[in-house]
Amino acid sequence: MTATLDDLPIRDDLRGQRPYGAPQAPLPIALNVNENTHVISEDVADDIAGSIAKTISELNRYPDREFTDLREAFASYLGHGLTPEQIWAGNGSNEVLQQVLQAFAGPGRRVFGFSPTYSMYPLLTRGVGAEWVAGSRGPRYEITPEDAAEQVRAADADVVILCAPNNPTGTPLPIEVVESVYEAARGIVVVDEAYFEFAPSEAPSALTLLPGRERLIVSRTMSKAFAFAGARVGYLAADAAVTDALRLVRLPYHLSALTQAAAVAALRHSDEMLRTVDDIVVQRDRISATLEALGYDPYPSWSNFVMFGGVEDPQETWRRLYDRGVLIRDVGVAGHLRVSAGTESETTAFLDALAAVGDA
Incomplete structure (x- = not known):
């Protein structure tokens, strides 16, 4: 019989807790964990x-x-x-x-x-x-x-x-x-x-x-x-x-x-490694502008990702994007999702998919 955490003398303050984790799936467009999707030269x-x-x-x-x-x-x-x-x-x-x-x-x-x-x-x-x-x-x-x-x-x-x-x-x-x-x-x-x-x-x-x-x-x-x-x-x-x-x-x-x-x-x-930063910022700002045009509410971002509100059913929207090969992040904020800025082609794939699925 396989044991569970409840069978172990784990610390009381750890009981019922969940480990950190983001979905890992072999999708062609993975924009969920804020990676820099550009490969090293x-x-x-x-x-x-x-x-x-x-x-x-x-x-x-x-x-x-x-x-x-x-x-x-x-x-x-x-x-x-x-x-x-x-x-x-x-x-x-x-x-x-x-x-x-x-x-x-x-x-x-x-x-x-x-x-x-x-x-x-x-x-x-x-x-x-x-x-x-x-x-x-x-x-x-x-x-x-x-x-x-x-x-x-x-x-x-x-x-x-x-x-x-x-x-x-x-x-x-x-x-x-x-x-x-x-x-x-x-x-x-x-x-x-x-x-x-x-x-x-x-x-x-x-x-x-x-x-x-x-x-x-x-x-x-x-x-x-x-x-x-x-x-x-x-x-x-x-x-x-x-x-x-x-x-x-x-x-x-x-x-x-x-x-x-x-x-x-x-x-x-370091100079060459950081050359992709400008490209990522361009795609980040493109995401924000397009999200706004689609009727969502993107928040100002100084990072390599954009969180956006105005999502009626985040889990369903996330699933519909997943079914189209695009992985983004449900961060647990009601009515919101988050997407990393990828390469130009990855960003286009996300924006096209979101426009196609609409708001769930």
Whole structure:
């Protein structure tokens, strides 16, 4: 007889919970998990493959525990006067955020974020035994500095997570909100800039606020703009004391030699890797304009996706698109769906399919 979770002595706070998951289906148009659907160029791929090949002969040895070359590469890429000592990396930004929560949250502590936001935040919080506290957003999912500070003070959390721009809504987060939240918070403030490369070029990053703010952390990922989701590489910048704290909770040699080699090679070609960003932004804005013309309500987005309302039956619309070979995301917001901006042809396929199926 096969056992179930109910048969195991699982933690009480995990009973009845569901793991993170997005549908995985072999459809020709997959625009549901905010991947960069552009493939890496052949020249860059060859260099990455060559770097990995050189590493294979040393796989009998543990990797560099401090991933020195990678931290130097990230510091150079980010700029803003950052040093390698201020950089941390992990197997995707989810692991980086998990390590932050392991170090600064935990049993008896609270983590606060403005809902709706990235669904992994509550799961990661629960995973370390902390309490997730959800704040609220305005009618268009915006946050003002004054309201943000008031909610943060009331929550009195040990960690505050700000998603900038926000997932799943794509909403921009003004830098003034970060400043007000930091002043109002007593603990760690994490600004998750997973989609920052898709924001307007003049938009300031929270990296500009790091000097003098030892409780501020800015996290990034290579999964989106770098088209490197399969490599699983995330990173953060913060005061060097923060990276010291993360050493207390990370697993030994948590970044494999192959991961380090691949990421360093990709960063050598950062300009070329990011060339698709402009194309994606064009398709994102095209999606928004066409959705509006079709009678839907797209929300302003600084990311590589668009959330849109005005969907009478999201599950049925999702299914009809699925039947036409197009996979998008039902993010659980009533009357809404979300779609990633793909290549021009993928975007056309989605828009044509949506126009054909109409609103369910």
